[in-house]
Amino acid sequence: MTVEAHSPLIRKLSAFVALSEAELGVLDRLHRRRRTFVAGRDMVHQGQSDQAAYILSSGWVCSYKIQADGTRQIVDFQIPGDFLGLRSVLLRTSDHSFEPIVNIEAAEVLTSDLLDAFAQTPRLATAILWAASRDEAMVVEHLVGIGRRDADARMAHFLLELGSRLALVGMGSKKGYDCPLTQYHLADALGLSAVHVNRVLRQLRESDLVTFRDGRVTFHDYGGLVDVAEFDPAYLDQTGPLLK
Amino acid sequence: MTVEAHSPLIRKLSAFVALSEAELGVLDRLHRRRRTFVAGRDMVHQGQSDQAAYILSSGWVCSYKIQADGTRQIVDFQIPGDFLGLRSVLLRTSDHSFEPIVNIEAAEVLTSDLLDAFAQTPRLATAILWAASRDEAMVVEHLVGIGRRDADARMAHFLLELGSRLALVGMGSKKGYDCPLTQYHLADALGLSAVHVNRVLRQLRESDLVTFRDGRVTFHDYGGLVDVAEFDPAYLDQTGPLLK
Structure with missing residues (x-):
């Protein structure tokens, strides 16, 4: 190996x-x-x-x-x-x-x-x-998001960001990824109650955008979710080596 | 020099x-x-x-x-x-x-x-x-504060943090510091309206804790302000060289 x-x-x-x-x-x-x-x-x-x-x-x-x-x-x-x-x-x-x-x-x-x-x-x-620096950019994006994005956009942004980060280390794709987080983790990260997390996930699922169930996030409509989240992954800077 | x-x-x-x-x-x-x-x-x-x-x-x-x-x-x-x-x-x-x-x-x-x-x-x-890393710790402290601290504590924390940072570069002390920020800067940093900023600054002044006027922050009761803010400067890590 x-x-x-x-x-x-x-x-x-x-x-x-x-x-x-x-x-x-x-x-x-x-x-x-x-x-x-x-x-x-x-x-x-x-x-x-x-x-x-x-x-x-x-x-x-x-x-x-x-x-x-x-x-x-x-x-x-x-x-x-x-x-x-x-x-x-x-x-x-x-x-x-x-x-x-x-x-x-x-x-x-x-x-x-x-x-x-x-x-x-x-x-x-x-x-x-x-x-x-990338970690700091994520924390800023994430904490500013709590103040400014509505709950649907916040959840969508969160699931997309995690997907991009996991893809970088070979553990995810635009189809989805394995995810051990509970509703309580999502609630404490997004500033929502566990009940609210549940409701938001149901809405996103019923809109055929994304399903998070049984430890797996599955993207049904990646582009649609990007629109909901206004997700621009530039801050994750994954476009290829800057230093050759 | x-x-x-x-x-x-x-x-x-x-x-x-x-x-x-x-x-x-x-x-x-x-x-x-x-x-x-x-x-x-x-x-x-x-x-x-x-x-x-x-x-x-x-x-x-x-x-x-x-x-x-x-x-x-x-x-x-x-x-x-x-x-x-x-x-x-x-x-x-x-x-x-x-x-x-x-x-x-x-x-x-x-x-x-x-x-x-x-x-x-x-x-x-x-x-x-x-x-x-210190910058990131400040951003986290600051953005988490927006979500969790009340307006008085948020302002007190902000003025104390700035004072500590300025002291490190020889531009401030526990007596106070020169500060060119306007109420609009404070508002956009703390997630408050300009009117609310005004009211909070008046309360802190009338409590004989701190005055911010004419480009100068003056601490009247530094310890009292630390209590209001629950300010613990450990995250600023200014205790002396780690690497000799």
Whole structure:
């Protein structure tokens, strides 16, 4: 098996930079401290200091903040190839918590590992900065959306964005994707009640746009859903390597 | 004059990494393409491709998105020492617009400049990734706040965060800071109407917490304002260099 085939991060960064053999080797070494975490138990707590970052290699994670009023805002979901807590390792104190949604595998990355990797290949530093920038663009898109989009458009946008991200790492297409999220995850991410999530999903299904059922998102009318969401994937920047 | 004295970015990155003479030299060279931009005219438009990033050396800028319904959401303000459009240069398409609030000076930075700088000093790559991570943490804090905090707490949090950021580059203290923002900027950043902004500022002033008048924010009771905002500056990570 080639390195690319077993690392979603390498697939993802390849969308930004045409990686050399040497760079692939450096990335591979970043994956050497393999860890597993069980579903439902926080791996990093909001306010926790001095923890490592992780590269998610299989499974799904959500990052969230608990507000002063006790409600939970899911900031983002992480899928294979995403960093967990890259911010936290650099900022020393985590500004949110991470909870695995299913059992996951992840590689632990220390600040010193990052420095070593960057010293060996500055293009990799740029590629990781690209990935962090893309994550920030998604969070902005997502949180601005909560304030401005109606519930149907918000859900449609969310399902399309996840689909694009999964497609980049070979786990989805314009037909659909497997998705372990519950209605409670969707509710906490989109700022809706679970009952409202249910109603919105039924409407989208009855309009023959998309079905989310039994852990599978199936697009029936991808273009129609793009229209409902006013989804413009430019901010995901998946058009091919910028750095040759 | 030393390099540090004339570069807010260097002051800011010094909070994360103890910079060597060589690293200071690399940072100084990143500032060599100096540009000026006039207040009120967008320097980067949402959807624009292939523009450079900038390091702001003097003045204030706002970054914003225009929503489908025509309303403007200010995502963040940039102050001296901040990058403008670091995301944009990496993601190729800008996901928002940048407008100078006053006349500004900024250094233009191309992707190739970043690669050169990172090749010369990988610690600088880590420091810039730190700065980008801190920006993302602020955006998350800010946008989550719109959904969850009441208007008084939101305004208090906003004024305290700005004060901490300005203090890091030597432009503010717990007594206060100069601030060119108008009520319209505050409204578009906090998701309030201009009338509501006015009322909230009056309440905070009449409670002897803070006054914002004639381009100056004056803290009367810093600790009291921190309580109103439930402000915990840990996410700003200003406690001193992590990398020696």
